[in-house]
Amino acid sequence: MINIRKKTKQAVVLFSGGQDSTTCLIQACQFYNKVYCITFDYNQRHRQEIKVAMRLAKHLGIQEHKILDITILNELTISSLTRFNIPIPNYKFNTTCLPSTFVPGRNILFLTISAIYAYTIGAESVIAGISENDFLNYPDCRKEFINLFGNAINLGMERNINFEMPLMSLNKAETWALADYFQQLQLIRLETLTCYNGIKGDGCGNCSACYARASGLADYEANRSNIMKEMKKKCFLKNVL
């Protein structure tokens, strides 16, 4: 159905079963010959996330899906994502400081482990759904950080792994456009889980993750062709599938 030529290459996708990483996974399945996924189990608030990720990976026919237990993260950090007694903030949280959903070093740890996996299987790329639009809240989502970190990892492992962040410069509306480009908007809408309160699809509608997801979709639906065009330009995607 989609005429993008597959490369004879392998990629490791950091995969949570949410909107962003599922969109990256869908793209990776088009661009890479073999796709491997890692999902991290750190006793996140919603065990449902793991089940959602497993189902999606199976549905998308990926090569291998590793569920890795990193509950050690809980021993080292304090965050409302990993401690059940801290309430989830609503979307109007204070953006002048790090939100309580911030797990310090989480992306760093995830990327490090993914790079080790990529090294072992000989994959050329590590792919994650990190976006600079989260920059205000999460310092490990910056392009600058990813570039520097990638250089450090490659120096330390004597490899040349490509840290690919397809959503880096996209906003949520453009991320919806990317899913739509691959004719998977409905799959993303119905089968992924982004909600901090653990509800699949459109979610609880109250947490900051639901707010970002829903307003992105509304923006995209209100202005499809322009947003699709902008997304394609940013992602260097061809006009016709």
Place this chain on the structure above:
Amino acid sequence: MINIRKKTKQAVVLFSGGQDSTTCLIQACQFYNKVYCITFDYNQRHRQEIKVAMRLAKHLGIQEHKILDITILNELTISSLTRFNIPIPNYKFNTTCLPSTFVPGRNILFLTISAIYAYTIGAESVIAGISENDFLNYPDCRKEFINLFGNAINLGMERNINFEMPLMSLNKAETWALADYFQQLQLIRLETLTCYNGIKGDGCGNCSACYARASGLADYEANRSNIMKEMKKKCFLKNVL
């Protein structure tokens, strides 16, 4: 007994119970007000290592000692340190390629987790017994790597953690001199475990770790005052304790 002024600072020491990290820990106990240790349990060949580390940490009176289970490393890497059916090479291994004892990304993962711990407790420094003299075999032991990696971590966590590698430019003889400077040469000799075959103290005498340790000690004993002088210069340590 030692008149070096303590700073009111905290450090996390990456601690295996071997010669190098124990020497770093001894130094950290002199230079920092509170010292925290992390020992990684990744089902290493010798469970004995964990026991040795626990005993030493207790003996040295450190603030808190975390033993972290990262057996996930075994799911991702193939190495004679983590798989029991691969024989340990003797010390005359081929240095033109990475030895089979290389665990790709191991130091990177250890440093990442230590940085998360440091972030959480508000420690200023992460200290590890990494030496550039292992450079030929382990690419993640290079000063260049540590510097770049430290910059990346600090960018991604919005902190200014100091990645201190006291042994970076020391050879094994000078590492013995450093232990001697802190009047702990006998503790290092008798109570640490470096041997790949899991024997405390002088070890099996056949593996590459034992070879490096023993020849370093022989060098130091044959030329104490010059090596001590050279070590002090490299470590910016005062002449008189």
